[in-house]
Amino acid sequence: KEKHKILHRLLQNSTS
Amino acid sequence: DPYCPYPTSLLHIEELCDSIVRSHRDTSQFRLEELQALRWKLFSREELHAYQSKSVDEMWQHCAVRLTEAVQYVVEFAKRIPGFRGLGQNDQITLLKTGSMEVVLVRMSRCFNTENSTVFFDGKFGSTELFKSLGCGDLMVAVFDFAHSVCALRLTEQQMALFSSLVLINPDRPCLEDRGRVHRMRRDLEVCLSHMLRRDNQESLQHKLYQKVSVLQSLCSLHVEKLHWFSQRYPLIVHSVFPPLYKELFT
Numbered sequence: 001k002e003k004h005k006i007l008h009r010l011l012q013n014s015t016s
Numbered sequence: 017d018p019y020c021p022y023p024t025s026l027l028h029i030e031e032l033c034d035s036i037v038r039s040h041r042d043t044s045q046f047r048l049e050e051l052q053a054l055r056w057k058l059f060s061r062e063e064l065h066a067y068q069s070k071s072v073d074e075m076w077q078h079c080a081v082r083l084t085e086a087v088q089y090v091v092e093f094a095k096r097i098p099g100f101r102g103l104g105q106n107d108q109i110t111l112l113k114t115g116s117m118e119v120v121l122v123r124m125s126r127c128f129n130t131e132n133s134t135v136f137f138d139g140k141f142g143s144t145e146l147f148k149s150l151g152c153g154d155l156m157v158a159v160f161d162f163a164h165s166v167c168a169l170r171l172t173e174q175q176m177a178l179f180s181s182l183v184l185i186n187p188d189r190p191c192l193e194d195r196g197r198v199h200r201m202r203r204d205l206e207v208c209l210s211h212m213l214r215r216d217n218q219e220s221l222q223h224k225l226y227q228k229v230s231v232l233q234s235l236c237s238l239h240v241e242k243l244h245w246f247s248q249r250y251p252l253i254v255h256s257v258f259p260p261l262y263k264e265l266f267t
Contacts, residue, residue: 001105001106001109003264004109004113004264004265005264006260006261006264007091007109007112007113007261007264007265008105008109010088010091010261011091011095011101011105011108011109011112015092015095015096
């Protein structure tokens with residue numbers, strides 16, 4: 001997760 | 017429990033199929049009707065010249081931005097695949113780290129016109145000539161050839177949705193923490209695909225689709241190789257102006 005912060009954040013966002 | 021009697025009932029499989037098809041449709045960057053309507057809208061000679069006059073770093077940055085936009089739609093697709101968000105966060109990242117570009121390449125065939133070998137880019141259709149200033153002729157030819165070969169299969173949107181999910185849910189990716197869980201997800205997707213192809217009376221497609229996977233992997237390696245070549249020449253450009261998500265995934 002550390003090395004992929006942006007991807008991690010995108011994955012956290014809700015699937016609205 | 018390695019032999020978990022996962023309920024692979026027909027109803028479950030059909031629901032899974034519908035859900036993936038919906039996810040694909042809801043996260044497609046371009047609607048098929050829109051692409052069909054624009055397929056003869058080509059770049060003018062002047063517009064083509066403008067692209068070809070861009071410096072290599074300008075064109076690389078422009079394409080990295082466009083690729084990153086496409087990847088973000090694939091991330092949204094992944095999130096909607098049943099079971100994906102149930103995976104550990106590291107495994108979600110691991111699957112997308114390589115799979116996102118592969119799905120972008122699969123989806124690119126939707127944006128491809130085989131009659132004149134052009135692809136939808138920046139609102140119009142252009143040939144490999146459009147990308148001349150990238151300095152990656154072999155990569156672009158290989159990508160266009162791949163698009164041709166996928167178009168030749170004449171996949172329905174539903175079949176493309178299933179194939180995209182199979183490309184993404186790949187239990188062979190290195191560094192997976194719960195390979196068994198990814199494998200079980202993958203098994204259901206394979207059942208979905210064969211169920212769909214049986215329904216469509218196109219079971220011969222399954223083997224042809226699986227053959228595409230190795231081509232996809234070589235295209236992705238070639239892309240990373242070209243990026244390495246570019247980064248050596250323009251390290252500051254990559255560092256300062258390339259999209260952060262692109263750098264995370266590919267550098």
